[in-house]
């Protein structure tokens with residue numbers, strides 16, 4: 001087990017060994033979550049601040065609960081009622097939070113690179129909870145954790161990521177994590193949202209849905225990130241659904257043991273229909289459950305705890 005980092009800023013810079021350290025540590029914390037008493041004192045006396053400057057349901061609540069399970073004090077920063085609205089800079093806001101003895105600042109921001117920016121001048125740990133279209137490292141960690149738990153391995157699996165790849169931080173972090181762990185990654189969606197240059201990240205780009213889904217062991221669906229698109233990238237939602245939506249008919253062409261994943265929030269009836277989202281191949285809610293264990297592992301590791309301490 002190897003971990004010597006104060007921050008978790010991205011997946012790109014992690015080694016395969018570091019990735020596996022997070023996954024193994026998370027497995028120990030998942031077991032803790034199944035006990036009658038779900039809290040451990042690993043972060044007792046530490047202060048965690050959720051600095052979310054973009055909306056979130058899963059990531060923010062999961063980090064909050066993870067910090068509480070580790071017995072940390074946790075504060076949720078509300079951007080809408082903060083002094084950011086009065087013109088305070090992100091740098092000054094973060095330095096003021098650190099001045100209140102924050103040990104970890106977890107940041108979600110619409111600007112790519114915002115967590116890396118904070119890490120340059122803060123002494124406390126910085127954890128990236130999603131920065132623009134750049135990375136969403138804990139989402140990728142919980143995704144590969146779920147694949148490994150369900151399939152017993154990641155290496156050699158065929159994983160198709162389908163949807164709006166271009167504007168997706170989830171896609172980028174997943175590509176890095178899956179490639180480092182030895183999966184074969186296919187990207188599928190409209191050519192405007194899945195440009196050929198993603199092949200430089202070691203992926204196959206395939207615009208033919210039937211071909212992209214045929215041999216997949218895992219299908220990870222992404223929503224259209226309207227909030228980041230500055231122009232229309234395809235004719236309309238109906239067109240997208242008919243060309244790329246995963247429904248009962250398309251499910252019939254998939255392997256019987258395929259895993260259907262989605263980071264959420266899902267747009268039912270667009271990238272995935274209700275039957276598929278709630279069907280027996282879907283692990284969407286298990287991803288959410290695993291997110292808690294993964295985020296406990298990340299908070300535990302960035303504060304310098306012994307990676308070998310949490311055994312399964």
Ligand code: CP
Nearest residue numbers: 056057058059263264
């Ligand atoms: N998957 C994800 O990041 O969801 P939230 O935006 O709700 O945090």
